[in-house]
Amino acid sequence: xxxxxLMAITGAEAAAYxxxxxxxxxxxxxxxxxxxPIVEYFAKYVADxxxxxxxxxxxxxxxxxxxxxxxxxxxxxxxxATSAQGLALMSEIVYxxxxxxxxxxxxxxNRALSAPINIHCDHSDAMMVRDSGWIQLFCEDAQEVYDLxxxxxxxxxxxDVRLPVMVNQDGFIISHGVEPVEVLPxxxxxxxxxxxxxxxxxxxxxxPVTYGALDLYxxxxxxxxxxxxxxxxxxxxFPQIAEEFYKISGxxxxxVEPYRMEDAEYVMVALGSSNGTIKDVVDEMRSEGxxxxxxxxxxxxxxxxxxxxxxxxxxxAVVVLDRAASFGAEAxxxxxxxxxxxxxxxxxLMGSFVxxxxxxxxxxxxxRYAFERAMALDLVADREEYLGLRE
Amino acid sequence: xxxxxxxxxxxxTDRETGLTQGHRMCPGCAAPxxxxxxxxxxxxxxxxxxxxxxxxxxxxxxxxFPFTSWSVPYIHNAFENVxxxxxxxxxxxxxxxxxxxxxxxxxxAFIAFGGDGGTYDIGLQALSGxxxxxxxxxxxxxxxxxxxxxxxxRSGSTPPGADTTxxxxxxxxxxxxxxxxxxxxxxxxxxxxxAATVTPGEPMDFINKVExxxxxxxxxxxxxxxxxxxxxxxxxxxxxxxxxxxxxxxxWPLYEVERGVYxxxxxxxSFKPVxxxxxxxxxxxxxxxxxxxxxxxxxxxxxxxxxxxxxxxxEEATKDKPVR
Ligand SMILES: Cc1ncc(C[n+]2csc(CCOP(=O)(O)OP(=O)(O)O)c2C)c(N)n1
Ligand code: SF4
Numbered sequence: 001x002x003x004x005x006l007m008a009i010t011g012a013e014a015a016a017y018x019x020x021x022x023x024x025x026x027x028x029x030x031x032x033x034x035x036x037p038i039v040e041y042f043a044k045y046v047a048d049x050x051x052x053x054x055x056x057x058x059x060x061x062x063x064x065x066x067x068x069x070x071x072x073x074x075x076x077x078x079x080x081a082t083s084a085q086g087l088a089l090m091s092e093i094v095y096x097x098x099x100x101x102x103x104x105x106x107x108x109x110n111r112a113l114s115a116p117i118n119i120h121c122d123h124s125d126a127m128m129v130r131d132s133g134w135i136q137l138f139c140e141d142a143q144e145v146y147d148l149x150x151x152x153x154x155x156x157x158x159x160d161v162r163l164p165v166m167v168n169q170d171g172f173i174i175s176h177g178v179e180p181v182e183v184l185p186x187x188x189x190x191x192x193x194x195x196x197x198x199x200x201x202x203x204x205x206x207x208p209v210t211y212g213a214l215d216l217y218x219x220x221x222x223x224x225x226x227x228x229x230x231x232x233x234x235x236x237x238f239p240q241i242a243e244e245f246y247k248i249s250g251x252x253x254x255x256v257e258p259y260r261m262e263d264a265e266y267v268m269v270a271l272g273s274s275n276g277t278i279k280d281v282v283d284e285m286r287s288e289g290x291x292x293x294x295x296x297x298x299x300x301x302x303x304x305x306x307x308x309x310x311x312x313x314x315x316x317a318v319v320v321l322d323r324a325a326s327f328g329a330e331a332x333x334x335x336x337x338x339x340x341x342x343x344x345x346x347x348x349l350m351g352s353f354v355x356x357x358x359x360x361x362x363x364x365x366x367x368r369y370a371f372e373r374a375m376a377l378d379l380v381a382d383r384e385e386y387l388g389l390r391e
Numbered sequence: 392x393x394x395x396x397x398x399x400x401x402x403x404t405d406r407e408t409g410l411t412q413g414h415r416m417c418p419g420c421a422a423p424x425x426x427x428x429x430x431x432x433x434x435x436x437x438x439x440x441x442x443x444x445x446x447x448x449x450x451x452x453x454x455x456f457p458f459t460s461w462s463v464p465y466i467h468n469a470f471e472n473v474x475x476x477x478x479x480x481x482x483x484x485x486x487x488x489x490x491x492x493x494x495x496x497x498x499x500a501f502i503a504f505g506g507d508g509g510t511y512d513i514g515l516q517a518l519s520g521x522x523x524x525x526x527x528x529x530x531x532x533x534x535x536x537x538x539x540x541x542x543x544x545r546s547g548s549t550p551p552g553a554d555t556t557x558x559x560x561x562x563x564x565x566x567x568x569x570x571x572x573x574x575x576x577x578x579x580x581x582x583x584x585x586a587a588t589v590t591p592g593e594p595m596d597f598i599n600k601v602e603x604x605x606x607x608x609x610x611x612x613x614x615x616x617x618x619x620x621x622x623x624x625x626x627x628x629x630x631x632x633x634x635x636x637x638x639x640x641x642x643w644p645l646y647e648v649e650r651g652v653y654x655x656x657x658x659x660x661s662f663k664p665v666x667x668x669x670x671x672x673x674x675x676x677x678x679x680x681x682x683x684x685x686x687x688x689x690x691x692x693x694x695x696x697x698x699x700x701x702x703x704x705x706e707e708a709t710k711d712k713p714v715r
Contacts, residue, residue: 025486028479054486056478059520063475066468066517070443070479073466075493076486078479096468195492202464202480203493205439210459212467214451 005183011142011174014181015081015107015167016041018149020051021189024105025076025196028056028067032086033119034171035109039081065090065097072102073211075201077153081107083171084125085114091129097164098133099227100211103156103196104164106134107149110272110323111171112358120359121171123271123324126300127332133227135165135234136301138271142179145169147251148298150184153193154241160233162199168300170273170323172359188248235302255304257296258311260286264293265316266374267348269308269337271297274321274355274362281367292371297333305340312337313344317374319351321362321387331384338381351379355387362387394435394598402435407462409440414460415452419627421617421634422449422533424591426504429531429613430463432601438500439463443477445509446470448539448619471513474521474530477503481526500605501528508538511547511572522581522610529604529611532574535619543622547572550642552669552678552687555622560677565687570694578612579648583715585611587647587656592634596645596656603647616643624673633671640668641695644702651714653705665692 009017016038019027027046029039046055056071058064064080071078082090087108097104112118113125126136135155139145145167152165169175184192200209215223235255242253257275260282261267268278275296285292295311297304312318318341322331329335334352341347353370355362366387373379409430416423426449433440442465444450450467453460468476481501487493505514510532518530537555538544545558549567552560560566578586585607589597597615604611616637618630625633637643638657642665645657666688669675678684 025490025492026479026482028482052486052489054482054489056482056524058475058478059516059523062472063478063517063520066472066475067479067482069468070466070476070481071483071486072479074441074480074483074487076483078483092469093472202441202466203484203487203499205441205464205497205499208462208464210454210461210465210467213454213456213459215456219456 005185006180007183008178009142009181010037010176010178011139011145011169012037012109012176013041014142014146015149015169016045017183018146019079020045021184021186022079022150022153022193023051023190024053024079026054026056026068026071026078027080028058028064028071028078029080030058030061030064030082030086032061032083034111034175035081035083035086035107037175038107038109061086061090062093065093068104069093069097069100069102072104073100073201074203075198077196079105081109083109084111087125087129088113091132094129094132094134096212099223101162101230102164103162105149105152105156106164106166108166108168109171109175110168118358119171121173121323122357122359126166126168127324127326130301130332133163133231134301135163135299136168137165137299138168138297139174140273140275140296142174142177142181145174146181146183147245147249147253150189150193151241151245151253155234155238157196158233158237158241160237161230163230163234168272173273184249192245192248231302235304238299253298255299256307256311257298259294259296261293261295261311263291265291266371267293267295267312267315267318268321268367268370269295269297269318269333270321271300271333272323274323277362277364278367281364281371285368285371290371290375303336308337308340309344312341312348314346315348317349317351317377317379319353319370319374319379321370322352322354323356325354325357349377349379350381352384353387354384360388394432394602396594396598399431399435399598403431406434409434409461409463410453411460411462413458415455416449417620419620419630421591421630422535425531425533425615425617428591428594428597429502429529429601432598433500433502433605436602436605438498438605440500440502441480442466443468443473443480443503445473445505445514446540447506447509449504449506449533451540470509472517473503473505473509474514475517477501477528478521478524478526481528503528503530505530505532506539507532507534507536507548508546511574519581522578522584522612525583525609527609529613532612532614533617534614535617535622536571537619537622539619539622548574551691553674554677560681565678565681565683575614575648579651583609583650585609585647585649587612588614588616588643588645590616590634590638590643590645592631593638593645593657600647607649622674624676625671633668636663636668636671639663640665641699642668644699646702649713652709652712653702655702655706665695
């Protein structure tokens with residue numbers, strides 16, 4: 001174990017600092033609030049010669065993802081970061097990146113999608129590309145942003161995986177809030193991420209390959225099937241990589257983080273920074289003798305269905321908090337959890353609460369209210385409810 | 392020493408150009424000719440070509456999985472982003488070279504190919520961005536003046552009066568009314584670029600310009616008039632002839648702009664009327680049946696004449712005055 005090195009930094013700086021230590025070959029990015037400080041910090045590292053990374057200050061997010069695809073196909077370790085409209089603009093190429101099996105790591109600073117235009121946090125951007133074939137990790141705080149950015153490189157580049165990874169952090173709440181972050185020494189990070197072993201790089205002109213062929217009904221399906229398998233591999237290898245990371249950092253990551261779950265009868269499930277708030281409320285309610293707990297989701301894609309089933313079976317009630325809506329259907333996290341619980345022997349009562357759209361605060365009283373509803377067994381599985389909304 | 396046709400023929404008697412046989416392009420299509428000339432020049436000069444291709448007719452016809460007609464590294468990403476994709480590839484090369492992760496003795500040529508749709512229209516932003524950033528790449532436009540992959544639609548490059556499915560010549564409207572967008576001027580307006588027009592009908596001019604473009608210290612752009620025999624409705628053996636006619640009628644002047652300095656590279660001593668170019672193709676058939684056909688052709692004649700005069704004036708005015 002290394003001696004602790006604490007820095008007081010924002011989530012954005014934590015992402016940029018991790019990128020600096022990873023020192024990818026190529027970073028292509030375009031600024032958008034609240035992701036902008038990541039690009040700015042990183043550009044400064046480049047300008048000051050602190051990294052040897054080649055940075056491409058592209059003219060749009062579409063080109064950022066396109067250039068990163070080109071760089072990764074060429075055999076380089078390539079990274080980018082964006083938010084909301086930026087992700088929407090790159091979304092065409094987001095699908096191409098995963099379908100070409102390129103191990104790209106992208107920081108996504110979660111922000112509401114337009115319209116109306118709003119720069120604050122929700123998860124509508126991440127959910128828009130939920131099915132794009134990217135691994136999606138969600139962070140509770142800046143420490144997790146730092147850690148998971150480093151871990152993501154290993155996951156993306158694992159021989160059995162070769163899929164891009166998106167590391168989500170809540171816009172402003174994490175990206176602009178200063179927190180103490182324990183960082184690893186440069187050489188420890190370097191050693192952990194190691195060298196990228198490119199597979200079929202374009203620059204190997206002695207072994208020319210064709211990327212992005214036309215693939216009609218005779219092969220497309222099989223290729224999609226391989227992507228589905230790659231996601232399963234990602235699920236399988238994640239704990240091994242997390243274990244290795246634990247050895248260098250002392251911090252343990254998993255698909256999910258159970259919080260005061262041992263005897264919990266009423267469980268909340270959530271993504272991102274609100275888990276911090278929920279933990280506080282859980283502590284408070286526990287001190288009042290209430291059997292509440294939290295299941296925080298770190299890995300949203302591939303979805304950790306076995307863990308969800310294992311942790312939530314036979315609880316009295318489960319409430320799922322979503323920071324995104326799915327118009328005309330159930331909220332995305334709720335839908336996934338509910339569907340996983342269809343198969344368990346003893347199903348809990350379930351409730352869906354959407355909160356925080358466009359940066360609306362999630363207050364402790366909202367969390368408490370949802371728990372109280374659960375404890376009163378006053379939940380209806382197919383009724384979506386809202387926290388902090390003026391109705 | 393500049394390359395010659397003879398030299399190229401010798402080099403490629405027992406060597407592949409990089410684009411092998413077996414692709415599914417129509418017989419007579421000028422796009423593969425354009426691509427082959429570029430690849431041959433690059434290879435003959437000792438470059439290792441790495442190719443990016445925009446979605447389009449040639450892309451879909453040359454890489455039908457599990458086959459590929461490319462024996463050089465090739466990446467197709469999407470329709471509008473070949474310039475950005477090649478930017479990434481070229482940057483990766485610089486990064487990996489700096490880090491000592493790839494052999495530094497290789498002479499790479501990063502070449503992007505795009506159709507007119509992927510260049511004049513949807514891909515213009517990515518192209519402009521890549522030019523502005525100064526990536527060492529050669530962007531080659533194969534200009535068949537319409538969207539062929541999706542079946543004969545108008546593009547920003549389609550000339551007035553050509554019959555396309557999204558701007559058809561009808562009773563009320565004479566097809567596309569607007570002139571071709573002047574892509575070379577747009578490209579040349581960037582700093583430190585080399586931009587040129589070529590056509591497979593003038594191979595020596597083409598070869599010289601590719602050689603120059605590859606050796607240019609900065610981004611280079613070559614626009615090749617590359618007829619689509621299906622859209623233009625010409626015989627399969629006529630695509631080369633028609634491009635010669637395009638040059639003789641001032642429809643497609645051959646010139647180059649190097650850091651702002653114009654040079655007209657072919658100056659025919661006598662010109663043919665642009666009507667000859669129009670009448671030689673079936674895509675103007677419906678236009679020619681219209682009562683206002685003559686007027687539209689006259690306007691086109693007027694335009695090509697004026698543009699030619701302007702080109703000569705630019706040549707005179709920019710002589711020895713590079714922008715940097
Ligand atoms: C974003 C997007 N819009 C539309 C298309 C459909 N599309 C594919 S190729 C093409 C036209 C290609 O025209 P051009 O670039 O001129 O090349 P050509 O096919 O004529 O060789 C279009 C419209 C697409 N692939 N992607
Ligand atoms: S349709 Fe036109 S552009 Fe496409 S291969 Fe045939 S001739 Fe060439």
